[in-house]
Amino acid sequence: MAQLGEDKRQIGLTSAGQTALEVLVADGRFATETDAYKFGISYAIAAGLDPDEAPPGGYNTKFNAGGGLDIDGVIRDLIDVLSVGDPARPYATAEKLAELGVTAIARRLEGSESLADIMVDVSR
């Protein structure tokens, strides 16, 4: 478990977040939950969601951040260059962004938007 001030090494989602993730993965939109999780991070950044508004706790570990999920360091880089959240704790920021992102996407999908519509919308 990361010490205070240290970045998180294991990240995941809350139960609600997991449910939302399952909505994303349903119907075969994403090949894996990993792809959906990372997409959620990207969406949250694009949508300008504030990591501080994510649930402070209750996260269940799903991924090994640096050793598995972000083995190429792109998530950390993305968060860093865009200066999102705590620059010293990018993976903690990523966890919050993922929670916010998948939840928002799931809500939009359930509102009959397609993933393509969502991408176009946040990319403008």
Next chain:
Amino acid sequence: MSLRFESVGLKNFGPYRQIDSLNLETQPDAPVVLIHGENTLGKTRLFRALRWCLYGSLIPQQPVPIATQQLQQYLNRPAANDGENVLEVSMRFTANDQPYSLVRRATFDGGTPRVTTDLRIGPTVVQQAAVEAEIGRLLHPQISEFFLFDGELLKDFYDRLNTDRERDFIRESIDTVLGIPALQLAERDASELATDALQRQTKAIRNVNERDRVNRQLRELTNEQKSVEKDRQEIQEALHRAEVQLREVKEQFGAVAELQADAREQETLEASIEGGKQEETRLRADMRQLLTGGWRAPATMKLLEALKRVQAQNNAAQDRQQAVQEARVRVDVLQEQMRGGNCMTCHQSLPPPDESTRRQLEDAEEKLRNLGEGSANGPDLTLERRINALIDQTTVERYQEKQEQLNAVLSAQFDRSRRLNALKDRLKDNDAAAIRSLGDQQERLDGVIDSYEQRLKTFPPRLADIATKQQRLARSLDRLPGTQPALALESAFFAYVRTLLSRTIERYQERTRDEVQTTASSMFIRLVRDPQGYRGVRIGRDYRVELLGQHGQPIETSEGGKQLVALSLIGALKQAAVRGGPVVLDSPLARLDLEHRANVLQTWVPSLGNQAVLLVQSGELTESDARDILGSRIGQEYRIYRPNNDPDEAQIERTQ
């Protein structure tokens, strides 16, 4: 037959340049004509002249063309040297009280001489083509050896008689000529008639066989016709059944024609839906693949904005750095000027400083100080590169394209499914498979009916062909004659007549052989010195000649005895073959011993016939011995001589 030579004339034949007419006439009590001549004077030439005149050959059994080719040797040389080119022999004789004049002429114009023959019987000229037949009728060439006898042959005659070839010759001589010409001609005619009848009978039998064959063929054609008719009927019935079936199917089918179309459409839709599913699967896979690699795509705009900011910051930093640099240079230059130095770049002397220079320096230093606060940070190119690396400008667009394609597919699938459901509703009470089966049945029946109709079309020409053949055979049958039983009878009759004649001839031949045997035996007994030692001569059925001892056993004999046997046989054959005809003997006594010569002259020669022409040389018979032995029986007597000692010139003079 009474045949008598009267005269012979020679022109340019051998050594005889011109012998107009050598008289050969004799009387019954003086039948002998003697012609004396030493060896090589021309006796044999005279002898051959007679044979050539009669038969066109120079020696026995010589083919005429061969003799003709050899005639050049017989053309009188002095005459040839004088340019004469004609060789001629003429004979006058009587036969059956009719006068005959025979002239044979060879003309030498270079190459093979041209030979012509002139025969007159009284005033009548015999046609060239009939001359040989007429002569043959009188003196058949096959028996010429018996009346134109070359004494030189006597030596081997006995032995020749006991060779197969000569026995056959003897037998042929007897078979073909000796007193049975009419019967043999009749046998030949009967044989020809029998052969002709047999041929006609064979032809009739062939006609019968042909008739049978034609009838057989007609029957086969009739059977074939029936078979074809039966096939046609069967096919017609099958066609009818198929047509009935087709009508039934069509009736059923008519009711479900539309449904068949629906069934086909259903199949098509199902196939299309299946294809759509595959397309959908593929598109979704592509889309997932895009998201796997392009999860950063939503953040692209933020990254672009960040990039813009960083680029602006970097540009500003660069500008500031540039300004600081410029300010520093300005300060340095002013400071140097204050010190009275040279320009650092061009090394020129700077103008002396003054108050404005001091004020400028102060301003420049102030500016530098101001710039120095914000210039600590240079452009951050690394950050710019990092941001650039994260930007994904393609995934969103490509994902959107795929989504549009997927939407189209889903839309089409939706439409298909809706249509399919509608079809299924309509078809729900009908079996598509059964409908298809009806369609298949109809197609099959159409094909079967078409096939039957095609086959039926072949029958009329086949039947027409059979009818044509039948007509042709019927016409053949009409042309063939019917059976002719009379032909069989005719053939059998002539065969019987031929057999009858053959048997008659056989018996006659046997009688003649016996007669010849008796005559030869009688002659031999008269000729031989010790007749008591012999019974006679036997001529077997195979014409083998044997001398029989007193007890009737075959015995061997000396050469002289053989010659006597030969003479006896020749004489007997001559008598049997040419009754009353002449005989010409060339040196008949040359091979005989002295004792037998007189005997032969006195006994054998007169028995030969009514005329005997002997050509003798002094070694076998002198002129005085001849007169002593023959006396008044000599009718004519001549001598051959050389008037000028020239072997190519000979004359004949009468001695008596």
